[in-house]
Amino acid sequence: MRPELIDIVLVNTSHPGNIGAVARAMKNMGLARLTLVAPRQYPDERAVSRATHAADLLQAARVVPDLDSALADAQFVVGTSARGRRIPWPVQDPRRCAARMAAATEAGQRVAVLFGREDRGLSNEELNRCNLHLHIPSHDAYSSLNLAMAVQIVCYELRMLAVGDSLPGAETAEWDTPFSTQDNMERFYAHLEETLAAIGFLNPAAPRQLMPRLRRLYGRVRLDEMELNILRGILTATDEQVERAGGPVFGTERAGGEP
Amino acid sequence: MRPELIDIVLVNTSHPGNIGAVARAMKNMGLARLTLVAPRQYPDERAVSRATHAADLLQAARVVPDLDSALADAQFVVGTSARGRRIPWPVQDPRRCAARMAAATEAGQRVAVLFGREDRGLSNEELNRCNLHLHIPSHDAYSSLNLAMAVQIVCYELRMLAVGDSLPGAETAEWDTPFSTQDNMERFYAHLEETLAAIGFLNPAAPRQLMPRLRRLYGRVRLDEMELNILRGILTATDEQVERAGGPVFGTERAGGEP
Numbered sequence: 001m002r003p004e005l006i007d008i009v010l011v012n013t014s015h016p017g018n019i020g021a022v023a024r025a026m027k028n029m030g031l032a033r034l035t036l037v038a039p040r041q042y043p044d045e046r047a048v049s050r051a052t053h054a055a056d057l058l059q060a061a062r063v064v065p066d067l068d069s070a071l072a073d074a075q076f077v078v079g080t081s082a083r084g085r086r087i088p089w090p091v092q093d094p095r096r097c098a099a100r101m102a103a104a105t106e107a108g109q110r111v112a113v114l115f116g117r118e119d120r121g122l123s124n125e126e127l128n129r130c131n132l133h134l135h136i137p138s139h140d141a142y143s144s145l146n147l148a149m150a151v152q153i154v155c156y157e158l159r160m161l162a163v164g165d166s167l168p169g170a171e172t173a174e175w176d177t178p179f180s181t182q183d184n185m186e187r188f189y190a191h192l193e194e195t196l197a198a199i200g201f202l203n204p205a206a207p208r209q210l211m212p213r214l215r216r217l218y219g220r221v222r223l224d225e226m227e228l229n230i231l232r233g234i235l236t237a238t239d240e241q242v243e244r245a246g247g248p249v250f251g252t253e254r255a256g257g258e259p
Numbered sequence: 260m261r262p263e264l265i266d267i268v269l270v271n272t273s274h275p276g277n278i279g280a281v282a283r284a285m286k287n288m289g290l291a292r293l294t295l296v297a298p299r300q301y302p303d304e305r306a307v308s309r310a311t312h313a314a315d316l317l318q319a320a321r322v323v324p325d326l327d328s329a330l331a332d333a334q335f336v337v338g339t340s341a342r343g344r345r346i347p348w349p350v351q352d353p354r355r356c357a358a359r360m361a362a363a364t365e366a367g368q369r370v371a372v373l374f375g376r377e378d379r380g381l382s383n384e385e386l387n388r389c390n391l392h393l394h395i396p397s398h399d400a401y402s403s404l405n406l407a408m409a410v411q412i413v414c415y416e417l418r419m420l421a422v423g424d425s426l427p428g429a430e431t432a433e434w435d436t437p438f439s440t441q442d443n444m445e446r447f448y449a450h451l452e453e454t455l456a457a458i459g460f461l462n463p464a465a466p467r468q469l470m471p472r473l474r475r476l477y478g479r480v481r482l483d484e485m486e487l488n489i490l491r492g493i494l495t496a497t498d499e500q501v502e503r504a505g506g507p508v509f510g511t512e513r514a515g516g517e518p
Contacts, residue, residue, distance in 0.1 A: 030398035
């Protein structure tokens with residue numbers, strides 16, 4: 001995925017605030033090339049205001065008089081579209097479309113993504129110039145997205161491909177402590193069982209499902225070593241109270257074993 | 260995926276326009292339950308204006324004084340978070356997080372998704388009440404998304420799960436004419452080859468890679484029956500010109516065969 005080859009093209013945008021919001025959405029998602037085809041009111045203070053820290057992107061935007069100028073050097077053109085055209089066109093959702101765009105950039109191709117007017121989108125003539133149509137699967141109850149929201153979704157899908165497997169969201173990523181080993185988990189469970197018996201909460205002669213349930217709980221949560229040390233410390237402190245109180249209510253095999 | 264079990268919870272939102280934009284983003288994506296925790300300015304005309312056709316959703320929104328009231332009956336709580344907390348929490352990207360939320364709703368659980376203040380998000384205390392943290396993998400150059408944009412992305416991921424395999428974006432969906440059968444394609448290629456020979460464009464004694472290239476082209480584009488009929492019609496019309504001109508330049512085996 002090469003974001004620098006992707007050009008977001010806004011056609012005849014009416015509201016300058018939307019242009020600013022698009023600039024912010026793009027920069028948030030790591031895109032930088034913005035082209036404005038005959039915007040109705042531009043430049044405009046409202047665009048700068050909504051762009052906030054993406055004003056540099058507005059500054060660098062190309063403003064062109066017509067779609068021909070915008071698409072002159074594009075090699076793969078995607079048009080965003082509502083459903084229900086008279087002549088169907090290959091149409092894909094944002095995810096599949098982003099994958100196609102990313103693949104095109106990896107082949108060194110320049111990609112343009114067209115977004116139409118706030119009130120009526122792209123014309124049929126404009127859509128007919130596209131290699132592929134992108135449709136956001138909105139709900140029938142209210143299918144028309146705000147322009148900048150539509151751009152945000154497409155840029156987000158591209159971003160997800162750019163970050164790939166280095167997703168900060170992968171579980172365990174950026175954890176500050178190693179997760180506990182199974183050996184240490186087993187020592188913990190043994191200690192836990194002993195202490196629960198010592199305090200009379202678990203009767204070794206009739207343990208029921210207590211330990212399996214606790215194993216399920218701690219297994220699911222995945223303890224890290226620091227958390228495990230904390231829990232072991234609590235058990236040891238409890239054991240000391242049991243000793244002070246005259247010894248365990250119930251003993252287990254492990255009694256007197258390693259700490 | 261049961262969207263009716265998902266509650267979007269906005270905590271201490273400053274700008275009423277953002278609340279309206281959130282309502283629109285939600286309705287566009289098929290969600291309906293909105294809870295506002297101590298909004299700074301609400302109700303407000305700017306919220307209604309930005310919501311446009313989602314004013315019904317604003318009307319139905321719960322307004323509560325604190326997070327306890329908002330989360331009282333929630334069974335799975337997700338908090339949106341920027342990176343870099345002192346104590347890491349299980350964090351996932353919007354896609355994985357949406358899958359977890361959808362699975363929870365399918366098990367009949369009520370899900371709440373918390374979005375924090377425009378300027379500083381959710382507090383650590385608020386985040387500590389969440390089962391899972393959601394992080395949108397924004398770009399380091401400008402990582403702070405507009406509130407309504409963040410809601411849009413999360414609702415979009417939920418929507419993608421709701422539409423599932425019935426995605427309108429699946430290729431071939433909603434096509435108005437059946438795609439051609441391989442039989443008909445083969446008849447077309449035979450006719451094409453004959454006509455190309457007849458007009459002297461293809462020499463059957465030295466065909467080179469012409470037909471393979473044409474097969475690759477038409478195979479890639481996937482012709483529907485109507486398109487195929489059009490192409491066959493063009494070939495037949497060409498054949499008639501060849502007859503008028505005194506017969507084919509080159510003949511092929513198929514000459515005089517079925518139309």
